[in-house]
Amino acid sequence: MNIVSNVKNYVCGLRQLVKFRSKKIFISKGTFLHPKVVIGKCTRINATSHIDQCTIGAFCAIGGRLVVRSSNHFHNFLNMQDWAQQFVLKSNIKVVGKSEGSVEIGNAVWIGDSVIILPDVEIGDGAVIGAGSVVTKSIPPFSIAVGNPAQVIKMRFPKEIIEIICQIRWWEWDLKTIQKRRELFEIDLNNSSPNDLLKIIDKYKMINKT
Numbered sequence: 001m002n003i004v005s006n007v008k009n010y011v012c013g014l015r016q017l018v019k020f021r022s023k024k025i026f027i028s029k030g031t032f033l034h035p036k037v038v039i040g041k042c043t044r045i046n047a048t049s050h051i052d053q054c055t056i057g058a059f060c061a062i063g064g065r066l067v068v069r070s071s072n073h074f075h076n077f078l079n080m081q082d083w084a085q086q087f088v089l090k091s092n093i094k095v096v097g098k099s100e101g102s103v104e105i106g107n108a109v110w111i112g113d114s115v116i117i118l119p120d121v122e123i124g125d126g127a128v129i130g131a132g133s134v135v136t137k138s139i140p141p142f143s144i145a146v147g148n149p150a151q152v153i154k155m156r157f158p159k160e161i162i163e164i165i166c167q168i169r170w171w172e173w174d175l176k177t178i179q180k181r182r183e184l185f186e187i188d189l190n191n192s193s194p195n196d197l198l199k200i201i202d203k204y205k206m207i208n209k210t
């Protein structure tokens with residue numbers, strides 16, 4: 001597919017599109033993407049979504065129909081519809097807020113299908129958001145959160161393992177380094193001890209010991 005026909009697939013500036021291609025980012029056809037959305041390398045949005053201004057980290061797996069909202073309508077005026085407020089009422093009072101602190105989605109996050117993320121929410125690195133969740137408050141790194149409103153039901157790994165992953169920050173490595181260290185990505189972290197993980201980390205000198 002050439003770049004021009006791809007631009008039609010989602011609302012996106014040409015420069016943004018070129019950046020996405022070079023960073024191996026995939027965004028499904030028909031997605032609305034705010035022009036200021038920032039996305040990290042190798043993140044994939046697998047089916048049509050609506051994404052307001054936000055940042056999304058690298059290596060995120062995002063299902064279909066994600067909605068990220070970065071503002072609310074004011075509900076303290078009689079009318080809540082901004083077009084009518086401006087063009088029918090000709091009022092100078094806006095009834096839609098500007099971005100209220102934009103959403104931040106960390107690195108290596110998995111977001112299931114049909115999730116809604118509301119303004120001002122931060123989703124930590126490595127978190128999982130269950131299908132159909134409505135995320136109203138920030139979600140800690142490496143937790144699994146589900147439901148409406150989304151609540152943490154468990155952590156993905158034991159605390160010691162999470163601490164090690166937070167130190168190595170693998171999503172910041174270049175792709176060649178990641179490929180060379182594939183062994184790290186092939187161990188079951190729920191059936192390994194922190195020492196098993198540290199052995200591999202030492203083998204590839206992933207943590208600088210100064």
Ligand SMILES: CC(C)(COP(=O)(O)OP(=O)(O)OC[C@H]1O[C@@H](n2cnc3c(N)ncnc32)[C@H](O)[C@@H]1OP(=O)(O)O)[C@@H](O)C(=O)NCCC(=O)NCCS
Pocket residue numbers: 046061062063064111112113128129130131132133144145146147153
């Ligand atoms: C969140 C998820 C990963 C949890 O999987 P899991 O770790 O195996 O958790 P479990 O299935 O053991 O569920 C634990 C509890 O959470 C509940 N739960 C799981 N997913 C839920 C969801 N999406 N919404 C509400 N509750 C959910 C379960 O009913 C269970 O409740 P219980 O303890 O009262 O019985 C999974 O359920 C999910 O939502 N996957 C997303 C699938 C998807 O959208 N794929 C698209 C590809 S990107």
